[in-house]
Amino acid sequence: MAFLKLIFFGLVGLSVIYLSLSVYSASIRRERLEKQYDAEPVTGQNREAFVETGMAAYLASLRPKLLVLVYVVPVVIFMGIVYVINTN
Numbered sequence: 001m002a003f004l005k006l007i008f009f010g011l012v013g014l015s016v017i018y019l020s021l022s023v024y025s026a027s028i029r030r031e032r033l034e035k036q037y038d039a040e041p042v043t044g045q046n047r048e049a050f051v052e053t054g055m056a057a058y059l060a061s062l063r064p065k066l067l068v069l070v071y072v073v074p075v076v077i078f079m080g081i082v083y084v085i086n087t088n
Contacts, residue, residue, distance in 0.1 A: 010074070018070045025067065029058045 033054040037047050045053075058064070 010078075011071075014071050014074060018067060021070060022064065022067050025063065026055070026058070030055060 030051060033051045034047070036054075037050045041047075042050055
């Protein structure tokens with residue numbers, strides 16, 4: 001039972017970290033797009049449309065998908081430690 005609690009609270013903690021990182025990363029990208037538009041306005045496109053187009057490209061890129069490693073890396077390390085401890 002304690003192992004299930006560890007898994008549950010571990011996944012809750014990793015979810016909080018994942019959500020925090022994804023919101024932070026998206027806000028940094030949005031801010032960068034807004035500054036880019038302010039420095040060089042695109043003719044025929046307002047600021048909001050420029051930012052939304054950039055955010056759509058960001059969400060389709062590799063960076064947000066790499067945030068899933070927040071779940072993968074700790075679980076793999078934990079399972080590796082459990083394996084090494086149990087085989088010795």
